Amino acid sequence: MGDADRRGLAPAGALAVGRCTIVAIDFPSSGARAAGSRRWVSVALLAPAVLIAGFVVFGGVGMSIVQSIGLLPLVGEARLSLDAYTANADELLTGLGLSLAIATASTVLSCVIGLTAAIIITQGRRTGRIVAAVSALTIPIPHLIGAAAVGLLISDAGIIPRMLGIPGTEWPDLVGGPWWVAVVLEYTWKESAFVALVVAAVLSSRVARYDETAALLGASRARRLRHVVIPLARPAVIVSAIIIFVYTFGSYEVAWLLGRPYPEPLPVLAFRLFDSITLTSRPEAAAVAVITTAVSLIVVALGMALLRRTPLWK
Amino acid sequence: MAMLIPYGQRVTPDDGTVTSRGLMRPRPAGRALRLTVASLLTVWFALPLVPLLLWFFADRWSAPAVLPTEWGFDGVSSALANGALPAFGRSLLLGLVVAAIATPLGAMAARALTRGAVPAARLVSGILLAPLALPAFVAVMGLTIVLLRARVPGMVGVVILLVAAALPYTVYTMRVAYAAHDLAYEEEARTLGASPWHVLWRVHLPLVVPGIARSAFLAFLVGWSDYVITVLVGGGTIVTLPLLVASFAAGVGNDAVIAVLSVSAIVPPLVLLLALGRFGRRYPTAHFLNGPTASRSPKGSP
Numbered sequence: 001m002g003d004a005d006r007r008g009l010a011p012a013g014a015l016a017v018g019r020c021t022i023v024a025i026d027f028p029s030s031g032a033r034a035a036g037s038r039r040w041v042s043v044a045l046l047a048p049a050v051l052i053a054g055f056v057v058f059g060g061v062g063m064s065i066v067q068s069i070g071l072l073p074l075v076g077e078a079r080l081s082l083d084a085y086t087a088n089a090d091e092l093l094t095g096l097g098l099s100l101a102i103a104t105a106s107t108v109l110s111c112v113i114g115l116t117a118a119i120i121i122t123q124g125r126r127t128g129r130i131v132a133a134v135s136a137l138t139i140p141i142p143h144l145i146g147a148a149a150v151g152l153l154i155s156d157a158g159i160i161p162r163m164l165g166i167p168g169t170e171w172p173d174l175v176g177g178p179w180w181v182a183v184v185l186e187y188t189w190k191e192s193a194f195v196a197l198v199v200a201a202v203l204s205s206r207v208a209r210y211d212e213t214a215a216l217l218g219a220s221r222a223r224r225l226r227h228v229v230i231p232l233a234r235p236a237v238i239v240s241a242i243i244i245f246v247y248t249f250g251s252y253e254v255a256w257l258l259g260r261p262y263p264e265p266l267p268v269l270a271f272r273l274f275d276s277i278t279l280t281s282r283p284e285a286a287a288v289a290v291i292t293t294a295v296s297l298i299v300v301a302l303g304m305a306l307l308r309r310t311p312l313w314k
Numbered sequence: 315m316a317m318l319i320p321y322g323q324r325v326t327p328d329d330g331t332v333t334s335r336g337l338m339r340p341r342p343a344g345r346a347l348r349l350t351v352a353s354l355l356t357v358w359f360a361l362p363l364v365p366l367l368l369w370f371f372a373d374r375w376s377a378p379a380v381l382p383t384e385w386g387f388d389g390v391s392s393a394l395a396n397g398a399l400p401a402f403g404r405s406l407l408l409g410l411v412v413a414a415i416a417t418p419l420g421a422m423a424a425r426a427l428t429r430g431a432v433p434a435a436r437l438v439s440g441i442l443l444a445p446l447a448l449p450a451f452v453a454v455m456g457l458t459i460v461l462l463r464a465r466v467p468g469m470v471g472v473v474i475l476l477v478a479a480a481l482p483y484t485v486y487t488m489r490v491a492y493a494a495h496d497l498a499y500e501e502e503a504r505t506l507g508a509s510p511w512h513v514l515w516r517v518h519l520p521l522v523v524p525g526i527a528r529s530a531f532l533a534f535l536v537g538w539s540d541y542v543i544t545v546l547v548g549g550g551t552i553v554t555l556p557l558l559v560a561s562f563a564a565g566v567g568n569d570a571v572i573a574v575l576s577v578s579a580i581v582p583p584l585v586l587l588l589a590l591g592r593f594g595r596r597y598p599t600a601h602f603l604n605g606p607t608a609s610r611s612p613k614g615s616p
Binding site for chain 2: 035038039041042043045046048049050052053054055056057059060061062063064067072113116117120121122123127128129130131132134135136137138139140141142143144145146147148149150151152153157158159162163165167168189192193200204221243246249250251252253257267270271274285286289290292293296297300
């Protein structure tokens with residue numbers, strides 16, 4: 001009916017215009033020219049974004065490598081050497097271990113809590129809506145603010161020891177303690193909300209129908225969770241795990257604010273060396289940066305390999 | 315990383331579908347478990363915000379007391395005296411500038427990538443996503459020497475680095491928006507005689523406006539919450555809100571000021587998020603496109 005309306009309303013000229021355009025597009029040489037110009041338009045549209053991202057990524061990594069192997073000293077002659085890597089070998093190794101441990105703990109906890117929250121959210125009803133709302137409100141809070149809030153919450157003068165009536169002297173060192181509890185908690189708090197919303201979006205879009213079918217075929221609740229919901233959520237969980245791991249591995253401010261002075265995670269070590277007044281410390285900071293980048297890339301590659309092995313990956 | 319988050323999209327099922335699932339109606343035990351887990355999760359997500367709100371209104375809160383011993387707004391006046399207002403303005407400006415640059419660049423790149431005809435498309439989208447996998451401090455430590463030798467002013471350097479950090483979000487969000495975008499509407503407008511400029515403003519942009527709002531929000535967040543890039547490139551001369559929070563939080567006994575600064579750093583993105591939720595739903599493409607035809611056909615049919 002709508003079609004007929006349109007046909008009835010259209011003036012005779014419009015049809016002619018339409019026919020003319022079709023003829024023009026069909027004409028071979030003009031078609032080739034159109035494809036060529038479209039390619040140029042694409043390149044022009046992409047150029048500014050690719051130039052900025054490429055400058056920052058390749059420039060940042062490239063100049064870090066160049067500085068770390070002694071080719072760009074602040075003073076003196078450029079000389080190829082690996083001194084910057086060996087100068088703080090011990091601190092580099094402990095920092096690497098510590099950063100890996102913090103990132104692993106935060107990633108695993110965020111994924112477990114986030115997946116639970118996502119399942120609650122997609123179960124629907126009021127409880128799900130409340131959890132969805134509070135986790136969505138957590139997302140835009142900057143990590144630094146989150147760190148300050150966690151400090152006010154669980155430091156020895158924080159709100160929780162006060163409410164529990166435990167004096168500050170008997171409260172365990174969660175902030176700046178040996179187990180980096182406050183750092184992991186802050187990451188887990190922010191990132192579990194991220195996992196919850198990402199996974200909930202995936203579950204709400206395709207899981208509901210499969211879940212109902214499985215229920216109709218007689219699957220119990222536990223089996224549906226084990227064989228339907230979790231496998232369908234797996235790709236989204238892996239993608240968020242990669243993102244969380246790389247972020248927590250290379251992030252500075254939370255570990256600096258809520259951690260202890262020694263040992264230092266890699267980003268904190270790099271910051272201290274970068275700001276130090278010794279002349280050799282800039283290349284050493286660059287060496288820490290290069291190692292952090294290399295580990296991040298390896299983790300991304302491993303994560304992508306894992307993702308390709310999930311049956312749902314298209 | 316927030317780009318994957320479905321802002322403005324419903325993630326909870328409708329009431330109708332939930333109640334109609336007879337087979338899956340929860341049993342009392344399951345219901346109690348769900349309620350317990352849901353309330354634990356709500357506490358988990360909301361708890362860190364409690365000390366901020368309490369300290370915001372606390373003038374004095376000595377150690378063993380469960381609630382503030384003196385209420386008031388000393389924290390606010392102290393924060394204002396320490397330059398909270400200019401820092402707030404600087405953060406706002408930084409967020410807006412990053413959004414104003416990264417959103418159109420991301421939209422243009424996403425448009426080109428979704429329309430095809432891009433040489434080495436996989437490499438290009440890899441480069442555009444790469445800032446996400448690169449720790450921010452690596453990029454800054456490598457590039458400060460370049461920016462210093464090229465005599466780029468600190469603020470410009472910060473903006474360049476933040477735009478690069480925001481591009482993965484804007485490109486990805488706009489690619490999702492353009493994937494659902496039907497080019498036929500633009501072509502139809504062209505055949506009806508609209509100029510390319512007219513098509514851009516009246517057809518193309520109105521159709522992708524929810525995506526643009528989302529990506530501008532994410533780009534704003536990148537500029538608004540940044541600490542590492544501002545502190546390393548600016549060398550401490552560009553004092554934004556996160557820098558002020560960090561300098562107070564690194565000391566002892568500034569709890570009320572920290573709370574005031576933190577709350578003022580949380581409120582603007584939250585307001586934007588709520589606005590986005592309304593805006594994203596107000597202009598859904600499906601309604602915009604199907605609405606008129608659907609409402610007209612019953613009346614028009616004989």
